[in-house]
Amino acid sequence: MFFVAGLTVGIAIFSNTVDRISDFWNSSYMGRYTLMDWLHLPTGVVVAGIVIGAILLFWGAEVIENAMNGTKPDKQQIKYKVIGAVALSALALIVAFIGQPTPLERYQKFFPEKAQQLANREVQIEPPELLSYIANDHVRTVMLDVRDENDYNLFHIKDARHVSMDDLPKLSNELRKMPSNTLFVVMSNDEARATEAWKILVGESVDNIYILEGGINNWLATYNIVNEEERLKGTAIAFAPPEPIVAATGPDTLRYKFPAALGDQYPAAEPNPEEYEFDFTPKVKLKTKAPAGGG
Amino acid sequence: MTVSAKKKKPAPYANPYAAGALLGVILFSAFFLTGSGLGASGALQRYVAAIQDFFSPTSVNTNSYLLKYAGGDVEPLDNWLVYMSIGIVLGGFVSAWIHHRLSFSTGKGPHISVRTRWVMAFLGGIIMGYGARFARGCTSGQGLSGGTVLSVGSWAFLLAVFAGAYAVAYFFRRLWI
Amino acid sequence: MEHLFVSFPGPFPIQAMYGKIGFYTVTLLIGFGFGYMLEIGGFAKSEKLAAQFYLTDMTVFKVMFSAIVVGMVLVFGAAAMGWLDYNRVFVNETYLWPGIVGGLIMGVGFVIGGY
Numbered sequence: 001m002f003f004v005a006g007l008t009v010g011i012a013i014f015s016n017t018v019d020r021i022s023d024f025w026n027s028s029y030m031g032r033y034t035l036m037d038w039l040h041l042p043t044g045v046v047v048a049g050i051v052i053g054a055i056l057l058f059w060g061a062e063v064i065e066n067a068m069n070g071t072k073p074d075k076q077q078i079k080y081k082v083i084g085a086v087a088l089s090a091l092a093l094i095v096a097f098i099g100q101p102t103p104l105e106r107y108q109k110f111f112p113e114k115a116q117q118l119a120n121r122e123v124q125i126e127p128p129e130l131l132s133y134i135a136n137d138h139v140r141t142v143m144l145d146v147r148d149e150n151d152y153n154l155f156h157i158k159d160a161r162h163v164s165m166d167d168l169p170k171l172s173n174e175l176r177k178m179p180s181n182t183l184f185v186v187m188s189n190d191e192a193r194a195t196e197a198w199k200i201l202v203g204e205s206v207d208n209i210y211i212l213e214g215g216i217n218n219w220l221a222t223y224n225i226v227n228e229e230e231r232l233k234g235t236a237i238a239f240a241p242p243e244p245i246v247a248a249t250g251p252d253t254l255r256y257k258f259p260a261a262l263g264d265q266y267p268a269a270e271p272n273p274e275e276y277e278f279d280f281t282p283k284v285k286l287k288t289k290a291p292a293g294g295g
Numbered sequence: 296m297t298v299s300a301k302k303k304k305p306a307p308y309a310n311p312y313a314a315g316a317l318l319g320v321i322l323f324s325a326f327f328l329t330g331s332g333l334g335a336s337g338a339l340q341r342y343v344a345a346i347q348d349f350f351s352p353t354s355v356n357t358n359s360y361l362l363k364y365a366g367g368d369v370e371p372l373d374n375w376l377v378y379m380s381i382g383i384v385l386g387g388f389v390s391a392w393i394h395h396r397l398s399f400s401t402g403k404g405p406h407i408s409v410r411t412r413w414v415m416a417f418l419g420g421i422i423m424g425y426g427a428r429f430a431r432g433c434t435s436g437q438g439l440s441g442g443t444v445l446s447v448g449s450w451a452f453l454l455a456v457f458a459g460a461y462a463v464a465y466f467f468r469r470l471w472i
Numbered sequence: 473m474e475h476l477f478v479s480f481p482g483p484f485p486i487q488a489m490y491g492k493i494g495f496y497t498v499t500l501l502i503g504f505g506f507g508y509m510l511e512i513g514g515f516a517k518s519e520k521l522a523a524q525f526y527l528t529d530m531t532v533f534k535v536m537f538s539a540i541v542v543g544m545v546l547v548f549g550a551a552a553m554g555w556l557d558y559n560r561v562f563v564n565e566t567y568l569w570p571g572i573v574g575g576l577i578m579g580v581g582f583v584i585g586g587y
Contacts, residue, residue, distance in 0.1 A: 002413045003518075003587050006420020010581075011336070011343045013421065014428040018360045025429070028568035035445040046445060047548050054541045058312070061530040068528045077310075084312060091545050098552040109554055110481055176559065205559040308520075311531045314513030315538025321505040322543035327550060328498055330483030331562045333506055378496040382503025383510075390511035403519065403586075412586075416518070419585015423578050430574025432564060435506070437571070439536060441564035443543035448566030452575040457533075459579020464525035467583050471522045 032173050044096025051092040055085045103169055107203030114202050118195070124213035125185065127222045128280040131271060133183050134159070139286065140182045142175070146197045147188050147216070151254050153263055157219065158270040160187065168197055172204035180207070181286060187212035187219075192252040207287050216254060223271040306394040322443050331375070332440020336433035338380030339424070340364060341371040404471035415470055430455075481557045482550070518586030525583055 018025055035046050058081075066073055107114070117123050133141045143160035145152055152162040163171060175184060184206060188194040194211045201209055212219065264270065308314075325332050344364035348355045348371065355361045365371040391397045403412035427433035430452050432441065438456065441449025487495040513535040514520045523529035550556035 002416040003420040003585050006417040006422075006585060007336075007339055007424035007427075008343055008420075009417075010421035010424020010426075011340050011428055012347065012424075014425045015340070015343060015347070015361050016354070016358065018428075019358060022359070025570050026567070027570065028566075030447065030566040030568060032563045033447045033566040034563060035447055035450065038447050043445075043548055044552075047544060050445075051541055051545065054537050057537065058534060061533055064527050065530050068526075081312065084316075088541065088545065091549065095545060095549045095552050098549075100548070100552055100558065101554060105554075106557070106559075110557060172559065205557060308514040308531075309512040311513055311534035312538050314509055315535040316542045318506070318509040318513070318535065318539035319542025319544075319546065321502060321509060322539060323546035323550070324505075325502045326543075326547055326561050327482040327556055328484055328502075329486060329495070330560050333502070373492075375496055375499040378500045379503035379506070382500040382505075383507035385500075386504035386507025386509075387511040387516060388507075389504075390508040391516060394512065396511070396516075404522075416585050416587075419581045419583070419587070422581030423585055423587075424581075426574045426577030426579075426581055428574075429577060430571045431567060433578070434536070437564055439539055439543070440562075442540040443547055444558075444561055444563045445544065446564045446566055448568055448571045449564050451566075451568060452571040453536075455572045455575025456579045456582065459576035460525045460582045461579070462576075463580050464583050468526065470584070470586075471519065472526055472528075 043100045048092040048096045103200040103203040107199045124211045125283050126213050126280045127219045142184050144186045158264040168200045175206045184209040188215050189254045190215045190252040334376045334436035336427035337376040344371040
């Protein structure tokens with residue numbers, strides 16, 4: 001058919017000329033951007049609103065059609081249309097009322113096996129394992145530091161991203177899109193907040209995600225080695241040892257004192273993998289992803 | 296478009312709302328089963344890429360857009376969209392056959408010749424093909440599927456399609472009315 | 473509210489379960505249904521399609537938007553019930569202006585070409 005032939009030609013033309021306009025063609029990228037995101041309204045409201053709007057538009061379309069054709073509306077048909085409209089609206093309202101599941105609900109119900117793994121401590125990886133992945137060129141390691149900003153500024157592992165708990169659902173959109181050889185590690189001072197964040201991200205269908213066992217406190221305990229030479233020269237950045245009484249600092253708090261908020265400038269932020277023996281029980285099992293897409 | 300008229304009268308078309316609703320169920324099934332919606336232009340894109348790759352692999356490999364469809368070892372026809380397009384054609388054909396709507400005719404308005412209509416169909420096809428890939432999807436992939444899952448880009452696209460068509464309908468009315 | 477969850481929400485990893493053949497077969501069947509519905513809605517007849525833009529036959533609008541609205545209610549209904557994981561559903565990425573320009577172009581092509 002001529003039309004299909006035209007389509008083919010049109011696509012061929014586009015394919016071979018898009019390079020020249022690629023700046024425009026790649027502009028205004030907003031990612032996975034839904035109407036709910038744009039309007040800041042809950043999903044149910046948007047759905048119900050669209051249903052009602054569509055019904056009104058259909059009615060208008062009928063009016064226009066009849067006006068243009070000089071036909072009268074068919075009484076019989078009207079009954080069916082009204083029934084259909086009411087049924088659809090009712091459904092939409094029910095959907096709005098039930099609401100979409102929260103990340104934690106998703107975690108609890110979609111991923112029961114994960115809760116088991118969490119309890120068996122299969123998803124908490126030790127600092128040496130994390131370090132080995134940071135050094136590994138075949139795997140991209142994304143570290144998510146969910147502590148308070150103050151703690152993050154005092155010290156964080158090099159290349160760790162600071163994320164607030166509220167941003168997690170939105171962040172999950174970005175994380176899900178990353179290639180399948182990406183490893184995500186969540187960390188807090190101990191494990192409490194990291195575990196919460198982990199549950200949320202698992203519930204949002206992020207794969208290959210693990211918790212840093214013992215958190216930053218454990219990391220520092222492992223890698224907070226002061227270089228004796230530098231200490232004697234006075235160029236070392238020294239830490240105070242951990243607070244002797246754990247109860248005084250409470251759960252999931254940073255148990256180290258830092259003279260200055262240097263973030264990742266401390267040597268412990270970037271331990272040299274070659275200086276340490278990798279002695280750990282490996283727990284990470286990277287999963288690959290199935291393709292999805294559109295046309 | 297199709298074979299000669301048979302003796303039976305063609306059946307009337309279904310109620311548009313009913314057809315639409317059923318289409319909606321199919322859309323849902325696609326998302327529910329596979330996570331993706333429908334699509335058509337992506338398939339044609341791949342056929343084009345495959346053909347171009349066959350005749351001139353270098354032109355494909357030096358084109359950053361076509362690379363991802365047919366560059367190097369990538370097999371453009373190894374994609375679900377291609378199979379969906381085969382299904383679409385089959386489905387349309389079978390439906391037309393069952394409803395005795397299979398006929399070779401050229402749909403057009405009363406004021407132009409068949410020849411003109413063919414030319415316009417071809418031209419319209421070129422424009423639509425170009426536009427579909429520009430928008431990264433046609434009315435089924437970008438419009439219906441993206442619209443169902445409430446993508447902002449898809450809704451903007453749909454509005455633009457209707458706006459564009461209504462804007463020029465007046466100027467091309469000789470083709471149809 | 474407690475959702476009526478099942479432990480196997482869609483979408484399903486069909487390629488993992490049934491391999492490419494299974495996946496492509498499912499897709500083919502879905503495409504078949506799609507083509508069938510389009511035909512019975514009258515989308516194979518260009519005068520019918522073009523008439524939309526002269527306001528005498530609103531079929532295009534009715535079919536498209538009924539499809540979207542019904543599909544949408546089903547998708548989000550299933551998500552609300554925990555039968556479908558919306559996060560794993562493909563949502564077209566938004567490239568706002570190219571999408572709008574492409575749409576306008578398609579609209580023009582639609583009127584000229586008739587499909």
